[in-house]
Amino acid sequence: MSVSAIHAEHVYKVFGRRSAEAVRRLEEGHSREEVRPLGTAAVADASFEVRSGETFVVMGLSGSGKSTLIRMLNGLLAPTAGTISVDGRDISGIAPAELREIRRRKVSMVFQHFALLPHRTVLDNAAYPLEIQGVDRSSRRDKAAEALAMTGLAGWEDSLPSQLSGGMRQRVGLARALAADTDILLMDEAFSALDPLIRREMQDQLVELQANLGKTIVFITHDLNEAMYLGDRIAVMRDGRIVQIGTAEAILNSPADEYVAQFVADVDRSRVLTASSLMTRPVVTVPLSGGPSVALRALREAQVSAAYVLDRRRVLHGSVYDDELLAAHQEGRESLDGLVHPDSSAVGPDAPLSEMFAPAAEARLPLAVVDEQNRLQGVVPRVALLEAMAPAPATEGATR
Ligand SMILES: Nc1ncnc2c1ncn2[C@@H]1O[C@H](COP(=O)(O)OP(=O)(O)OP(=O)(O)O)[C@@H](O)[C@H]1O
Numbered sequence: 001m002s003v004s005a006i007h008a009e010h011v012y013k014v015f016g017r018r019s020a021e022a023v024r025r026l027e028e029g030h031s032r033e034e035v036r037p038l039g040t041a042a043v044a045d046a047s048f049e050v051r052s053g054e055t056f057v058v059m060g061l062s063g064s065g066k067s068t069l070i071r072m073l074n075g076l077l078a079p080t081a082g083t084i085s086v087d088g089r090d091i092s093g094i095a096p097a098e099l100r101e102i103r104r105r106k107v108s109m110v111f112q113h114f115a116l117l118p119h120r121t122v123l124d125n126a127a128y129p130l131e132i133q134g135v136d137r138s139s140r141r142d143k144a145a146e147a148l149a150m151t152g153l154a155g156w157e158d159s160l161p162s163q164l165s166g167g168m169r170q171r172v173g174l175a176r177a178l179a180a181d182t183d184i185l186l187m188d189e190a191f192s193a194l195d196p197l198i199r200r201e202m203q204d205q206l207v208e209l210q211a212n213l214g215k216t217i218v219f220i221t222h223d224l225n226e227a228m229y230l231g232d233r234i235a236v237m238r239d240g241r242i243v244q245i246g247t248a249e250a251i252l253n254s255p256a257d258e259y260v261a262q263f264v265a266d267v268d269r270s271r272v273l274t275a276s277s278l279m280t281r282p283v284v285t286v287p288l289s290g291g292p293s294v295a296l297r298a299l300r301e302a303q304v305s306a307a308y309v310l311d312r313r314r315v316l317h318g319s320v321y322d323d324e325l326l327a328a329h330q331e332g333r334e335s336l337d338g339l340v341h342p343d344s345s346a347v348g349p350d351a352p353l354s355e356m357f358a359p360a361a362e363a364r365l366p367l368a369v370v371d372e373q374n375r376l377q378g379v380v381p382r383v384a385l386l387e388a389m390a391p392a393p394a395t396e397g398a399t400r
């Protein structure tokens, strides 16, 4: 039984002197604009759960309340109303000392502008949270060096931040959060200051780290492609309210409202749609236990020239081709031995569109989608890939 890593319930943050009154109005459904005279409603009625080990992305336009929200998750800001639990512990009203303890042991934050200490070496920067935790010098240096290696900075330990590029500085920021070895990482626009190529590299690295370390990550961005690439689930914020929470696919395919629809209209779909969402049942498959005539008959029925060969457990063994089957049949052969071409292009159900193009271009058959035991789950016809890449038809009422 795993508790959710973070649980927010009806969380409000209003900046201003009449904040409690503003919350009451917001609860009645008044908008941020309507309560403006009472205060700035940065976050209104936010409820969500971040599951342990997931990457939860919060996105929205500038001013929508993202930073305010993430700062409440580690207690840097106290909510005006509502509750926030970390690891099942309500942090809303706890003592400052306890809150500091949570920030040390449970939740680290990576900031947009690195926030490095300029006169300290890269290693000492990465070791800083451990120093605050009171970890002894040699073990904190070991841990920091390890975290730097994880982010590709081995060899730079003794450099000063000023000697590093922007991307490398951001890696130090990430290494520092990793060195603290907290289960939860909060990242507020952590990659936004980087140029696109380095940013892509950092995204890949985060995905890899996440796969290896299984952290719980709350990642803020206003870049939709980044959100869709990194997020297991995405919360879209508008004017302080969360208007939709869901997987990238769900948000892309059924946006909750016109605002979200317009947001996702720009996304690079090739990084989002996965094999499992595009696959269909194969028109025909051939049993491994059958012979050439069984296979030929199946191809003829389906009017195709090739098919995948499966055993009784649906494990994919490869494909067979009509011309070779026919020749074998005429030779009087009774088994498929030597006729099954192994398939090296099969992809997993989570393969993104971008990884399906190359294999699909070369294959004689629709791309096979297999599970971990190499059992056939479905196939992705090339036309499905092409359609997925085509721009969505304009929706009525969309103003762009
Ligand atoms: N300390 C504060 N005092 C008063 N108003 C604030 C404060 N912090 C944030 N706000 C207001 O709250 C709203 C939400 O701000 P927030 O920084 O959370 O947005 P954001 O989504 O992170 O935007 P960005 O993408 O530009 O970083 C804004 O209108 C902002 O002006």
Ligand SMILES: [Mg+2]
Pocket: 066, 067, 068
């Ligand atoms: Mg912000």
